[in-house]
Amino acid sequence: MSNDHAAGAWLKSRTAVWNDWLTQAQQPWRGLTVDEAQRRVDRYRAIARDLATARRLLPSSRATSALEALYRSAHASIDVSAGLTRWRLAHLFRDEIPEAVASLRPTILWLALLTCVSAFAGWWLITHYPDLIVLTASERMIEDVEQGHLWTDNLLNVTPSSILSLNILSNNIFVSAFAFCAGILFGLGSFYIVAINGLMLGALFAFTAQHGIDDQLLRFILAHGPVELSVICIAGAAGTSLGESLIRPGALSRRDSFQRAARRAARVLLACAMLLVGCGFIEGYISPNPGIPMISRAIIGGCYWFIMLALLKRRRVPLVPH
């Protein structure tokens, strides 16, 4: 029997099966029973067998290309990571995120130091050269401070707390995500954002101190500031780890090293985003509210900071799947 006849006979014999596979390929992969999933895996193996035969009998034919496409599609359906189960989520928040944060601890501490140093630099700069405040504050902010009140004083009269919270938390999440992504510039981008943040903080404190309202600024930031500043340092450290993965990829290629660092650091970013949601609510509802005394703000700020530490603390015993 010639090769053509063998190929023709084989095609004829497989047509019904292929039509069946094409119908099955349209069906969704979600919510399958174990037996159904096993049948799909068997079908994947059968497609692979037919593809190998087609490549031998009908190289460069349309049927072979179609089988390749079917195999690619079946492969994408089989090669899927496990879905988000309750255990997976618990493991992520209880073990994986604290583990990732723990691996970044030295960098976080260095960035916290950088924030302090740049805040001091900003304070020193504005104390000695007050005109430079135009570099860090808007005209409206400067005008308000010069008139003896903070730009945040009438915030609740202009915008309701709910809108303010959403606005603030989306802005904070963007800043943290940017501090993380900027790490791709070999870590320098993250350093820059953290340093600028500290510089602005110090400059604003120096400027408000010159007009005798620095206590009001402290009063405003006390409840949300500790976690917000910490989160920016953590996001910056995650970004720095991206930079480090490019500078020192080790045995991996730069691409693989970057990908591994990004996936690990993204978990940290998820924790940052969640913590910033809390900060946004505090900054929208508590910080601009003049009725809340300083001591309450300090307690809220301190408690939220300790909650953050507890959430990010590494557990000695990892969660075991049931």
Next chain:
Amino acid sequence: MSSEQLRITGLTGVEITLDIAGAGSRSYAFIIDWHIRLLIALAWFFPAWFIATRSTGVFAPAYWVFIPALAIYFLYHPVLEVLMRGSTPGKRMAGVRLVTRNGGTPSIGSLIVRNVFRIVDSMPAFYLVGLLCCLMTAQRVRIGDLAAGTLLILDASTSTRSLGQMGRLVAQSGLPPNVVELIDDVLERWASLDIDKRDGLARVILSNADSKLTMQGLAGLTDAELHTRLRALLAGER
């Protein structure tokens, strides 16, 4: 194998080739998606604005108008990519989809990482960084794809349709598969081929397929008759 293809080994050991989508397909998909999300956001924005401006609450517009519209605009890609397992309406229309570097379906984590890096890729404007990265990398990926380990490939799912068709035509005609494929190709492209060329092709195919037919005998047939004969040959009506 061209540089725009990636060869990977499937889980059964059989090799497959992924056709990598270039900057053109990527931009085309993005532009479709951009229009869709803009239209949906505006479809929310204008009616909501109309209702809100007639309501008594001072802050109603910001609460009901802007936030959902912005959420639709900014969360379109991450939400749809997660729900549609690496695809979006724009990607579907452009015939591309996202896969991992092993050809698998990207995880939720990968898709979120990919979307977080839009911050960098979209800088300074019009996705310039992403586009440059895409043009400079061998696998045509932007920074988000590098971070997430994803690839944008051309989705060849439409070609699977010919699988059942080929078997059926071979069974009907009794001809060898390569001849069936040739006839099917010629018939499919019949309208786009030059009349002299397609008639010449049809005569050669018909004379080779049926020994009773000669080129001289087929010379008197019109273009329409040759087309009918080819169809009949494919249908097994000889």
